[in-house]
Amino acid sequence: MTSTASHKSILDTPFILDLFAGPGGLDVAAHALDIPSLGIEWDKSACLTRYAAGLDTLHADVSAVRREQFESLPPEINILAGGPPCQTYSVAGSGAGRKALAEVKNYIDRLMHGDSDQDIDKALGNLSDPRTALVLEPLRYAIQATRSPNRSHRPYDVIVLEQVPAVQALWQQYAKVLQEQGLPDGTRYEVVVDVLGTETYGVPQTRKRAVLIARRVGLGGPSLPAPTHRVYEPKKWNRGSAPKAEEAVQQATLDLSSPESDGLSPWRSMGDALGDPAGSHRGRPTPFLVRSNYGSSGNPGRRGVRSDRQPATTVTGRISRFVVFQHLDKDIVYEGDRFSMNETGMLQSFPPDYPWSGTAQAQQVGNAVPPLFGAHLLSAALELPAPSPELMAKPWIAATEEQRAKRRSHGCGAPDSCTDRCPRSDDKAPSGPTSPKAGRPSTKASEAARGMVLQYAL
Template identity: 75%
Template sequence: MTSTPPHQSILDKPFVLDLFAGPGGLDVAGHRLGVPSLGIEWDKSACLTRYAAGLDTLHADVSAVRRESFESLPPEINVLAGGPPCQTYSVAGKGTGRKALEEVKKFIDRLMAGDSDEEIDKELQNLSDPRTALVLEPLRYAIQATRSPNRGHRPYDVIVLEQVPAVRALWDRYAEVLQEIGLPDGTTYKVVVDVLATETYGVPQTRSRAVLIARREGLGAPSLPEATHRAYEAREWNRRNGGVAAPTNQPTLYDAEVPEPGEGPAEDDGLEHWTSMGDALAEPVGTHPGRRTPFLIRSNYGSSGIPGRRGVRTDRQPATTVTGRISRFVVFESVGDRHPDVVREGPRFSMNEAGMLQSFPPDYPWSGKAQAQQVGNAVPPLFGAHLLSAALGLPAPTPVTMRKPWVPATEEQRAKLRSHGCGTADDCTARCPRPE
């Protein structure tokens, strides 16, 4: 087995195919690392954001591309990445995917055994929620690559996947079959799987993700990205500062002394303090004017309709998991210097700020409809950059990498990207997926 020296990419020219690409989390990560990518995205509004950001995109259904136009994909793609839709696996969803985990594992075994796509597609239609089957698409793309004449039947060199923690069981099964059984052509991989906390990589929010990194046999064993920041421990925080009560008619910001960054145990662990909302939003950058501190937020979920049960955090803490409800979070700020502990409701997070809490660069050009949902569904770019760096043997990124304001595409560039992604420079065409 060969080993890769630190900070030397295992691939001469990495090129990423990003499945279920969303508004561009992994693609932004690749851009900051100097790694080109092509994203496949079904949602029209997410594609509009991608075009505005200057990201190469196919407005298409991932499954349809695999079945009908795989041979049109650039043959030089050598990295497969993606985060299949998580609604049916998420603890916030109805759980149909979790109930189907064992059934999906059986489909994984059948795919590796070389069963026909037509037969498998027919049986997948019996799943109670068709989105559950989308978690199989990365594996089906990996297999299809070995059958592609356009690629010379060449397998992908690297695979990087992420999902909600509930999908860990499927990634473990992916790892087993990729290492022990191999693709139908005999290609095997070295694989690592784990659940990682995004705040330990500098993302200013607490968000857990099940990740898989695989390298084709002969390219060296992959490793998980090393944490750069300390984990946020809610119990420790509440123990040290007495907790933060949910705002009432006259809330106060800090009911007890809050530890400053760097205080507390594990000061000599070599890790940076986790990034707070204030760290991400307080200072002006690009067109972001800076968010007044101190402030606290009250989330819009987990409350069962009872305001007192809603999650509350201050600007000195990371955000709770950013979801499509981020635009509903209520923000409270101090009245002023004379009464710093008395707060009033302030302006809610802008899409620019919501994106920055996901570690998107300032001034990222959110476009189309349901922008908050786009933000919440995205892979945090800083976290994605750590995953890609670990997978490819590149230097780990820093939060400063993502702080540089994003320069949107020109109208001419958008038209060119849309012509490639949709078929015309100013609209969707018959080849684009329809919402229904």
């Protein structure tokens, strides 16, 4: 962990409320920066992971906490963060996404003009998909803070939000009203919005995220985090030359990073993240190739293939289905172990030995905010030094049984189980193929690997 004691934040005592907290991406970032946080999460398994990690958690519906438990939240909280689910806001399809955006803008305007929660909730009940309302929760929390007697009506000082790139237009609407109109009590913010690539912050994975950082007027204008690593810029090589397998492997594993004159570090590769032992992770032998479960580069007909010298493709809930090929020499190829949950977490920049728990663990990993990226966002929002990749390199120490029981008593109401106050969530693991045994040479695997290498298009 890197100490921030010698670097004063714009806030004397930052304290984060993490909405839609998932298994802990932003909270792990906060922990590494020595910032206390409280996460609200609806999914039972994600909460089990959080308890095992020792993270303060409320197993609850974000909307229900705002309506019924807001006054019980710590009044010291001064940073609002999170990434609301935005499945209903999409740029694909027949215009449903644009319609959802128009609906959201209308409700944003109504909230900022001071419409009552009762009137807003009644109107939201008419939405074709109730999930659309969730994207309003950060704004509703910001407004509720100014109405809270427990907080002495004090607004949040900083707001940090992130989501998929399609949500950028929604964050821009947030920025517009927060800057120009302000909250109903008159509080205004200075805001920056953009789409950032996680590999430019040392995460060993290419992943685009739309981010918003807002600071209350008077705290100084916010800035986006400056990149510390180079952009991953894949290059294509001549697919028609059909080189031998070992030549293709050499060509596929070339360091494709930009020239060193830009002052940035090379992007971190899968080999960088997984090659060395760390905690219980023994280190994955290199070289290796990874074939993803889905199409790449916008072409659904081609499955993505990357080598250990490249960052991973975007880690999703399908990461456990990715096929890993190893021992790539002399035309002998083995289908190795697929990524373990520990390894998938490390590709997301979670510390080694993070205690993934419950079911649907691959989905938990895929849904999480990459902690190192989250640390960059929080550091920029609070004017702290940019964190290094080593911030997440130290193995995570899981909570003791006593610590888990204490946090679950607070989060669920009982030390060993959920209670009636906990939301009911779908706690079933998705079906998927089991991992094949490693170390056994396979003719089919060798042929498949050679075939994909010869067709390799970065």
